[in-house]
Each structure stands twice: as C-alpha cells, then as structure tokens.
Amino acid sequence: MRKMSRLTWDEAKITAFQKALVSWYEANKRILPWRENTEPYRIWVSEIMLQQTKVDTVIPYFNRFMTQFPTMESFVEADEADILKAWEGLGYYSRVRNLQTAMKQVITEFSGTVPHDLATILSLKGVGPYTAGAILSIAYNQAEPAVDGNVMRVIARVLEINEDIMKASTRKIFEEVLYQLIDKTSPAAFNQGLMEIGALVCTPTKPMCLLCPLQSFCEAHKNGVETNYPVKIKKVKSKTKELLSIIVFSEDGKIAIEKRPETGLLANMWQFPTIEIAKKENKEVAKLQFLHTYGLDVLLEEEPIAHIKHVFSHLVWKMDIQVATLQSAETRENWYFATEEEMARLAFPVPYQKMWQAWKEFKGEEHDEQSSTSNRK
Numbered sequence: 001m002r003k004m005s006r007l008t009w010d011e012a013k014i015t016a017f018q019k020a021l022v023s024w025y026e027a028n029k030r031i032l033p034w035r036e037n038t039e040p041y042r043i044w045v046s047e048i049m050l051q052q053t054k055v056d057t058v059i060p061y062f063n064r065f066m067t068q069f070p071t072m073e074s075f076v077e078a079d080e081a082d083i084l085k086a087w088e089g090l091g092y093y094s095r096v097r098n099l100q101t102a103m104k105q106v107i108t109e110f111s112g113t114v115p116h117d118l119a120t121i122l123s124l125k126g127v128g129p130y131t132a133g134a135i136l137s138i139a140y141n142q143a144e145p146a147v148d149g150n151v152m153r154v155i156a157r158v159l160e161i162n163e164d165i166m167k168a169s170t171r172k173i174f175e176e177v178l179y180q181l182i183d184k185t186s187p188a189a190f191n192q193g194l195m196e197i198g199a200l201v202c203t204p205t206k207p208m209c210l211l212c213p214l215q216s217f218c219e220a221h222k223n224g225v226e227t228n229y230p231v232k233i234k235k236v237k238s239k240t241k242e243l244l245s246i247i248v249f250s251e252d253g254k255i256a257i258e259k260r261p262e263t264g265l266l267a268n269m270w271q272f273p274t275i276e277i278a279k280k281e282n283k284e285v286a287k288l289q290f291l292h293t294y295g296l297d298v299l300l301e302e303e304p305i306a307h308i309k310h311v312f313s314h315l316v317w318k319m320d321i322q323v324a325t326l327q328s329a330e331t332r333e334n335w336y337f338a339t340e341e342e343m344a345r346l347a348f349p350v351p352y353q354k355m356w357q358a359w360k361e362f363k364g365e366e367h368d369e370q371s372s373t374s375n376r377k
Contacts, residue, residue, distance in 0.1 A: 007180045017217050018183040024213035025193030033062055040114035040139040041072045047134045048095050061090055072112060076104050084347035091350060093266060098126025116140045137187040145178035146191045147171055150198025156230035157202060157220035165230045240316040244286055245274040247359045248298055248324040254337035270346045272355060295330025306358035310351035321355050
C-alpha cells in the first residue's frame with residue numbers, strides 16, 4: 001500500500017473529480033499528431049520533445065521526425081549527425097542522444113518492445129518518472145501518474161500544496177496524491193486531461209477559473225489565491241558569458257566552422273569560431289585569441305553585424321557577431337572550412353542558426369546598397 005499524503009477526500013469526491021476531468025478532456029482535447037494512435041514509440045518521442053518546449057513548437061518537429069524516422073528501428077540505425085540535424089532548434093540535445101541510446105537498449109534487450117512495467121522502463125537512459133508515467137499511462141493505459149509542471153500547477157492549486165516545486169522531494173508529494181486521484185479505468189485521459197488543463201486553462205499568471213471543470217474542487221480558487229500556487233522559489237541567477245563569434249571565408253568561398261567537444265553543453269554540435277571576451281576587449285587582443293585558439297589570422301571589421309542573446313537553463317550567452325577577413329589559417333583538428341551545402345546538412349545550435357541568418361541578412365543589405373549605388377551612377 002502506498003502511504004496516504006495530503007488527500008482527505010472520500011471516494012465519492014475522488015470519483016466526481018475523475019469524472020469531471022476525463023469528461024472535460026474528451027470534449028476539449030486538442031488534435032495533436034502524437035494522439036493519432038498510442039504506439040509507444042510515437043508517445044515516447046513526443047514526450048521527450050515536449051520537455052521544456054511548447055506544443056506549437058513541437059508539432060512540426062514531430063511530424064518531420066516521424067517522416068524521417070517512422071519506426072524505432074529506423075531511428076536506432078540513424079547516424080548521430082542525422083538525429084541531431086532532425087532535432088536542430090529544439091535544444092537540450094542530450095535528450096535525443098539519450099533517446100537513441102535507450103531505444104537501442106529496447107531493441108537489443110527487449111526485442112523492440114517498450115517495457116510496460118515501471119522499474120524496467122525507468123532503467124532506460126534518459127527516462128525519468130514523468131516520461132515513464134506518460135508512456136505507461138498513454139501507451140499502455142496503466143494507472144501511473146505523469147507529473148510535469150502543468151500537472152503540479154493544477155494539483156497545487158486544487159489542494160493548496162505549499163511546498164516548493166523546485167525541490168525534488170516535492171515531486172514525490174504530488175506523485176503520492178495522484179496515485180490516489182488517478183482514474184484507474186481511464187488513466188491516459190486522466191493524465192492528459194491534467195496536462196491539457198494546465199496548458200489551456202489553469203495557466204501560470206491568468207488562470208481561467210470560470211472555464212475550469214475542476215473549479216468546484218479547487219481550494220486556491222475558493223480562497224481567491226490561485227496565483228499564489230504553485231510555490232516556486234526563485235533560482236540562482238544564471239551566469240552570463242560575453243562571446244565574440246566570427247564569419248570568415250576562405251579564398252574559395254568556404255566558411256570556417258568548429259565542432260564542439262563530445263561532452264558538455266551542445267556536445268558534438270557545430271558552431272562558428274567563438275571566443276569568450278571581456279566587455280571592453282580590443283580587436284588586437286581578440287585577433288590574438290582567434291590565432292591561438294584556431295590558428296586563424298584574421299582582421300575584424302569595425303562593428304558587429306548583430307548582437308545575439310541566448311538563454312540556457314543555467315547560462316546566458318551575449319554574442320557579438322562580426323565579419324572577419326582571413327589572412328592565413330593553420331590546419332587544426334577542431335575546425336575546418338565547409339561549403340554552404342555541407343553546412344545545410346550539419347546541426348547547429350539555435351544561437352548559431354541566428355548568427356547565420358544575421359549574416360545572410362547583412363549580405364543582402366550590402367548587396368542592396370551596392371545595387372542602389374550602381375543605379376544612381
């Protein structure tokens with residue numbers, strides 16, 4: 001028996017809560033591509049994509065991913081470069097690497113069948129309690145809770161749970177409550193209903209309580225303190241890095257790019273030559289840094305063509321983007337000159353996609369200015 005935690009409702013109230021939630025979900029659920037069927041592979045991919053990413057962002061990625069890798073076998077057999085390219089722009093790239101590793105394990109150890117017991121599925125790389133609960137409830141209709149941010153917000157308001165949701169121990173409280181609340185006949189609809197209400201109705205700052213099917217059960221609404229929940233202690237301020245990245249071409253029109261290390265932030269992704277700089281770094285110091293780091297002897301243009309800010313979960317990059325003229329280049333293992341066709345097949349993190357777009361816009365503006373000058377002559 002699981003210990004009781006925070007829930008004092010009787011069976012009649014629990015049943016009424018379940019009915020209100022499941023009925024609302026069946027009538028109001030969004031049409032989403034991963035809801036077309038409950039094939040475990042599709043559910044698993046969608047849940048990993050949806051971690052810290054909005055539904056509207058995920059939809060086109062999921063559709064393209066399923067076209068490129070329609071089966072678990074096709075995904076497992078794919079080159080890492082191809083899966084990173086398919087994931088390009090979603091961020092948190094370790095997710096897709098872990099996903100491939102875990103699915104290889106499913107192929108080799110479980111004959112291609114995604115495990116349907118909690119202990120085994122939790123043993124897979126990158127599968128935590130939320131992902132396990134989502135797969136088991138949605139794909140296998142098992143009464144396992146799936147506690148994500150939306151779910152914690154809804155339940156924190158319904159029951160006025162005061163613990164900080166940023167603490168790992170708090171998640172256990174929500175899991176214990178949901179083991180008692182979950183509809184054992186319709187766990188898939190129950191879990192997805194909580195997620196859907198959190199996404200569409202019980203939103204962080206302006207919950208639409210008048211539209212909520214759980215309003216009569218909600219303690220926070222009854223007391224007029226909906227926005228006090230969930231309790232979330234502010235995180236430590238992120239570290240900021242000042243970076244300088246350059247666009248530099250070889251004589252034959254190829255562009256210098258670098259592959260990041262195999263471990264750490266954005267592992268194995270591609271980027272343009274980048275150095276960390278002090279806020280008031282002068283060009284000569286930056287020039288020496290590029291020479292030392294990359295063996296690239298370059299002349300930097302006077303002004304950056306763009307400024308890019310990119311926020312990670314624990315880190316902020318503030319990037320100056322500059323055009324550089326190549327004077328000479330040493331051959332180094334960590335970078336090389338690529339054609340634009342090659343670059344289109346390689347996976348670049350979002351800040352470097354923005355950088356490349358900034359260069360194309362700058363080049364276009366430069367071309368327009370030249371055309372305008374020519375026309376005036």
